[in-house]
Amino acid sequence: MQVHILASGSTGNVAYFKFGNTRLLVDAGISARRIETKLALIGVKAGDIDGVLITHEHVDHIKGLDVFIRRYHLPVFARAATWEAIPCRHKLPPECCITIEDQFQIGGVEAEAHNISHDAVDPVGFSFHYRRKKWVIATDMGIITENVLKALAGADLVVLESNHDRDMLKNGPYPRFLKQRIAGRYGHLSNHDAAAVLARISRKEQMQVFLAHLSQENNHPDLALKTVSDSLLKQGCQPGEDIKLHLTYPDTTMSFTG
Ligand SMILES: [Zn+2]
Numbered sequence: 001m002q003v004h005i006l007a008s009g010s011t012g013n014v015a016y017f018k019f020g021n022t023r024l025l026v027d028a029g030i031s032a033r034r035i036e037t038k039l040a041l042i043g044v045k046a047g048d049i050d051g052v053l054i055t056h057e058h059v060d061h062i063k064g065l066d067v068f069i070r071r072y073h074l075p076v077f078a079r080a081a082t083w084e085a086i087p088c089r090h091k092l093p094p095e096c097c098i099t100i101e102d103q104f105q106i107g108g109v110e111a112e113a114h115n116i117s118h119d120a121v122d123p124v125g126f127s128f129h130y131r132r133k134k135w136v137i138a139t140d141m142g143i144i145t146e147n148v149l150k151a152l153a154g155a156d157l158v159v160l161e162s163n164h165d166r167d168m169l170k171n172g173p174y175p176r177f178l179k180q181r182i183a184g185r186y187g188h189l190s191n192h193d194a195a196a197v198l199a200r201i202s203r204k205e206q207m208q209v210f211l212a213h214l215s216q217e218n219n220h221p222d223l224a225l226k227t228v229s230d231s232l233l234k235q236g237c238q239p240g241e242d243i244k245l246h247l248t249y250p251d252t253t254m255s256f257t258g
C-alpha cells in the first residue's frame with residue numbers, strides 16, 4: 001500500500017494511492033501535464049490509473065480533470081450532485097462518469113464516501129479498506145461531524161486537513177468575508193482543529209497522519225507541525241509514537257508505504 005500526496009493546498013490537490021494492483025487518484029486539482037509529470041517521478045504511468053475519485057467541485061480539486069480524463073479515458077467517481085456542479089462534465093466521455101453512493105468497489109479496494117461540512121454541493125472524504133487496513137482522506141471541512149469521526153476511527157493512515165493557524169488567519173491579509181468563510185462551518189479546519197480530532201478518535205498504534213491542504217497565506221508547514229504536536233502532547237498523545245505526523249506541500253510529493 002502506498003500513498004503519494006502529489007499536491008496539496010489551495011493551489012491544487014491530488015493524492016495517488018496504490019492498494020495491491022489497484023491505483024487510484026483522489027482529485028485532479030492541478031494541470032493534466034503536472035499530474036503526468038508527478039506520476040512519472042514516482043514511476044507511475046497515468047494510463048495505468050484505475051480510477052479518479054472526486055471529493056467536490058472546487059477548482060483546486062478538479063482543475064486538470066477535463067484534459068486528464070479525455071487523454072487517458074479513465075473512470076471518474078463522484079456524487080450525483082457533484083457531477084452536476086462540475087463544469088467540464090459535458091466534455092468527458094459519458095462512460096467515464098460514474099456516480100457513487102456511500103460504498104463502492106474499485107479493483108481490490110472497498111471505498112466509502114463520507115459527507116463533510118464544506119461549501120460545495122455534496123462534498124465527501126473517502127475511506128479505503130484493503131487487507132484489514134483503513135486509509136482515509138478528509139480535507140476541506142469547516143467542522144468535524146459525527147460521520148467524519150466514524151470514518152477516522154481506527155484508521156491506519158489519515159490525510160487530514162490542517163488548513164490554517166487561527167491567529168495568522170485572524171491577523172492576515174484576507175478580506176473579512178473570506179476569513180469568515182474559512183473559519184466558518186463550511187470552510188476549513190485549523191491546526192488546532194486537526195489536533196483536537198486526532199486526540200479524540202480511537203486510534204490504532206502508530207497511526208500515520210499527513211497534515212494536508214495547508215494555506216500558503218495563513219499557515220506554515222513548521223507551524224502546523226508544531227501546533228499539532230504540542231496540542232497532541234497536551235492531550236496525552238505522543239507524536240512520533242502514537243501518531244506519526246507527515247507534512248504535505250503544494251508542489252513536493254510526500255510519500256508513505258505501509
Ligand atoms: Zn473546497
Ligand SMILES: [Zn+2]
Pocket residue numbers: 009010013058060061140213
Ligand atoms: Zn480545497
